[in-house]
Amino acid sequence: MKLLRRARRRAPAYGPDSTDPVLLTAVAAGETDALEILHRRHAPWLRARLRYRCSDNDQLDAALQETFLAVWRNAGSFTPRPGDSDAGAWLWTIAIRQLISQLRKRANRWIADSEPEPYETIGDASAEDTVLLNIEHGPLGAALHELSPELRSAIQATVLDGLTVREAAEILQIPEGTVKTRVMRAKARLREALTT
Amino acid sequence: MSWHLTHDQLHQYAAHTADDVTAMSAEAHLTHCAHCRGLLPTDRAWLDRSWADLRDIVDQPRRGPIERLLTSVGLHESTAKLLAATPQLYRAWLTATVLVLAMALTVAHELPRGSLLFAFTVPVVPLIGVALAYGRGVDPAHSLTSVTPLAGYRLLFLRTAAVLLPALALCTVAALLMPSVSTLWEAAFWLLPALAMVAGCLALSQWMPLSLAGGVVGAAWLLTLFLLGIAEGLDPLLLFDPTAQMGWAVALTLLAGAILIRVRTA
Amino acid sequence: MSGEGGVTTGTANGPAGGTADGTTTDRVSVRGLVRSYGTRRALDGIDLNLGPGVTGLLGRNGAGKTTLMRCLATDLEATGGRIRVLGRDPERASERTEIRRRLGYLPQFPSFYPHFTVFGLLDYVAVLKELGGRRKRHDEVRRAMRRVDLYDRRHSRVRRLSGGMRQRLGLAAALLGDPELLLLDEPTIGLDPEQRIRFRDLVSELAVRSTVVLSTHQIEDVSALCRRVLCLDQGRVIFDGTPDELIARARGRVWEQGSRPPEGVTSWRLADGRYRVLVPEGAENPDSDSRVPVEPSLEDAYLLLTGARGSTR
Numbered sequence: 001m002k003l004l005r006r007a008r009r010r011a012p013a014y015g016p017d018s019t020d021p022v023l024l025t026a027v028a029a030g031e032t033d034a035l036e037i038l039h040r041r042h043a044p045w046l047r048a049r050l051r052y053r054c055s056d057n058d059q060l061d062a063a064l065q066e067t068f069l070a071v072w073r074n075a076g077s078f079t080p081r082p083g084d085s086d087a088g089a090w091l092w093t094i095a096i097r098q099l100i101s102q103l104r105k106r107a108n109r110w111i112a113d114s115e116p117e118p119y120e121t122i123g124d125a126s127a128e129d130t131v132l133l134n135i136e137h138g139p140l141g142a143a144l145h146e147l148s149p150e151l152r153s154a155i156q157a158t159v160l161d162g163l164t165v166r167e168a169a170e171i172l173q174i175p176e177g178t179v180k181t182r183v184m185r186a187k188a189r190l191r192e193a194l195t196t
Numbered sequence: 197m198s199w200h201l202t203h204d205q206l207h208q209y210a211a212h213t214a215d216d217v218t219a220m221s222a223e224a225h226l227t228h229c230a231h232c233r234g235l236l237p238t239d240r241a242w243l244d245r246s247w248a249d250l251r252d253i254v255d256q257p258r259r260g261p262i263e264r265l266l267t268s269v270g271l272h273e274s275t276a277k278l279l280a281a282t283p284q285l286y287r288a289w290l291t292a293t294v295l296v297l298a299m300a301l302t303v304a305h306e307l308p309r310g311s312l313l314f315a316f317t318v319p320v321v322p323l324i325g326v327a328l329a330y331g332r333g334v335d336p337a338h339s340l341t342s343v344t345p346l347a348g349y350r351l352l353f354l355r356t357a358a359v360l361l362p363a364l365a366l367c368t369v370a371a372l373l374m375p376s377v378s379t380l381w382e383a384a385f386w387l388l389p390a391l392a393m394v395a396g397c398l399a400l401s402q403w404m405p406l407s408l409a410g411g412v413v414g415a416a417w418l419l420t421l422f423l424l425g426i427a428e429g430l431d432p433l434l435l436f437d438p439t440a441q442m443g444w445a446v447a448l449t450l451l452a453g454a455i456l457i458r459v460r461t462a
Numbered sequence: 463m464s465g466e467g468g469v470t471t472g473t474a475n476g477p478a479g480g481t482a483d484g485t486t487t488d489r490v491s492v493r494g495l496v497r498s499y500g501t502r503r504a505l506d507g508i509d510l511n512l513g514p515g516v517t518g519l520l521g522r523n524g525a526g527k528t529t530l531m532r533c534l535a536t537d538l539e540a541t542g543g544r545i546r547v548l549g550r551d552p553e554r555a556s557e558r559t560e561i562r563r564r565l566g567y568l569p570q571f572p573s574f575y576p577h578f579t580v581f582g583l584l585d586y587v588a589v590l591k592e593l594g595g596r597r598k599r600h601d602e603v604r605r606a607m608r609r610v611d612l613y614d615r616r617h618s619r620v621r622r623l624s625g626g627m628r629q630r631l632g633l634a635a636a637l638l639g640d641p642e643l644l645l646l647d648e649p650t651i652g653l654d655p656e657q658r659i660r661f662r663d664l665v666s667e668l669a670v671r672s673t674v675v676l677s678t679h680q681i682e683d684v685s686a687l688c689r690r691v692l693c694l695d696q697g698r699v700i701f702d703g704t705p706d707e708l709i710a711r712a713r714g715r716v717w718e719q720g721s722r723p724p725e726g727v728t729s730w731r732l733a734d735g736r737y738r739v740l741v742p743e744g745a746e747n748p749d750s751d752s753r754v755p756v757e758p759s760l761e762d763a764y765l766l767l768t769g770a771r772g773s774t775r
Binding site: 032035036039040041042043044045047048049051052061064065068069072084086088089092144145149152153156160 | 254255
């Protein structure tokens with residue numbers, strides 16, 4: 001629990017049709033009703049998406065709850081990109097990290113937490129994201145179909161979910177080195193498929 | 197957004213039956229498309245439950261420092277709440293207790309026979325606290341809570357405990373700071389009289405408000421001191437000699453028994 | 463029904479008191495209830511049976527309304543007579559606790575811990591009402607706050623609430639746990655007209671399932687809400703019936719006229735300069751020229767009833 005409730009800033013007027021940034025500002029001002037609207041709006045798809053990464057419903061729901069608690073505490077830190085009033089991507093980065101920390105809790109229940117290492121990401125996720133948006137239409141879709149499931153999940157974790165190598169290793173339960181090699185191989189295959 | 201997911205794609209995705217590539221595509225799209233997110237099939241019952249769970253974390257009654265402290269030492273959450281709600285008079289009593297004990301200690305150190313004042317004050321300190329802990333007139337919310345199932349003995353004893361523990365702790369510390377006290381045993385002369393008087397007050401509360409019962413017992417104490425003080429060849433300190441201590445112990449046992457029987461039959 | 467009281471039941475010799483003796487459908491059944499303070503009898507032989515619905519309790523200050531409420535609420539013990547609340551005897555401790563589990567009581571002047579928040583205070587009362595674990599309890603408290611329109615103020619401290627809000631807070635405390643019997647002592651004090659309407663709406667809704675006893679000075683509340691009225695005077699029931707029956711008693715005794723009537727007849731000056739006159743039974747109203755009979759209101763009837771005491775007995 002928070003020891004100090006946040007100082008009440010004035011909440012903007014909001015309703016069920018308000019945009020995410022407006023709702024987040026209201027949440028930052030302590031409005032639980034705004035949090036409820038955000039929850040109704042985003043919890044279902046976040047849950048559906050997390051289910052593809054974790055089959056344990058309890059952990060899933062715990063991660064989702066932590067996600068919205070993080071939103072409740074840190075709503076003020078959301079800064080919308082100009083022209084984009086959608087908090088989907090921001091929420092997803094919180095959700096996937098909460099899921100990883102849930103999985104980590106379970107895995108490390110009997111082991112002391114290891115020293116955190118500096119995070120390392122592969123490539124520019126947003127550039128490839130835009131390519132992936134056209135998966136079903138472009139040649140990329142076919143190329144992805146050609147990939148082995150292992151390579152595909154490595155691409156999914158690092159590119160689509162925007163995870164660091166370490167996080168991807170945790171969620172896929174393979175060593176970090178393997179993640180790196182798989183991502184490199186997958187990218188090579190995709191490039192090959194797209195250029196030929 | 198130039199395109200949207202089809203109805204089938206959304207349903208397959210939500211039902212966890214989409215193949216890897218479709219799922220990846222759907223995910224990349226859903227991250228940015230509010231329209232398709234809104235069309236995704238949703239388990240309403242789960243959503244309501246999930247929100248109710250979340251709401252109860254972000255939206256709770258504020259808990260004060262005492263309540264948090266009590267919970268953190270392992271008390272049940274509802275017990276902590278009841279104890280922490282002991283009326284504000286309790287705080288005034290706590291302050292007064294510290295002041296009175298400090299004064300009595302100073303007197304005991306500075307004046308000859310000054311320790312007498314301390315000896316006769318200490319036993320009533322817990323009594324006053326208990327008398328102020330429960331009942332109409334001392335508890336502002338009493339009228340609102342007096343006819344709840346937990347009101348009555350449960351609440352009375354909880355409040356008594358809430359007062360008794362700090363009172364006994366304070367008195368013990370003060371007694372140990374007395375001049376010419378070297379052992380814990382010497383410092384405990386007041387304990388049995390104090391407990392017996394608290395028990396007497398609780399027993400009397402069956403017939404009168406607790407605060408009045410406290411007043412009656414306190415008055416009886418003062419009267420006894422006075423009578424022993426003016427009587428020939430008697431000394432108020434007799435109240436603490438070994439024979440009297442036996443008497444206090446017997447009284448405490450009897451009163452505690454009477455209270456227990458009363459509670460059992462209630 | 464367990465145990466026999468010291469007073470023989472079923473005599474029902476009080477005024478208009480008795481329906482059939484304490485059947486199980488009665489949520490409240492009282493026979494020969496006496497409550498004394500020293501030599502003064504605040505309640506002097508009350509008989510009544512209450513079923514579902516709203517019952518209004520009318521009477522002047524000191525007529526015994528609050529004492530009766532507190533006796534029914536198990537807050538005061540009777541000096542004599544027999545009380546059964548929800549089929550249980552409040553004099554037995556175990557049955558008293560059972561009554562308290564199913565009872566909601568709004569005392570006449572509820573007071574609170576001023577440094578508590580609305581949510582915190584109700585949560586505290588909910589703990590005392592044994593309303594389950596934390597989650598369940600919080601949900602019940604939220605429901606009660608919504609019902610009295612205090613949800614938006616749930617994190618406000620009690621000392622910052624207006625009088626009407628505090629009254630609603632007390633009402634919310636009474637509503638916790640969905641009680642079968644609601645005893646509301648002067649619940650509409652301090653409420654503004656809109657809140658009074660909301661309150662009436664809420665009470666009518668509650669009365670579908672619960673028995674509600676409403677002690678009040680607001681006669682409009684009684685006419686709007688109650689199927690049954692009890693009038694108390696000097697610790698006795700002087701009327702027990704429907705509002706219409708009470709009004710019927712006053713028919714033909716309420717007039718409007720040009721001159722002030724003689725002493726001893728209740729009257730007041732109206733805005734148009736005429737007088738509204740309530741002529742008690744047996745009294746004469748000499749102004750026969752300008753007087754016009756008018757349909758009595760419940761208030762007229764109540765005033766006639768209490769003003770006429772002594773001349774009818």
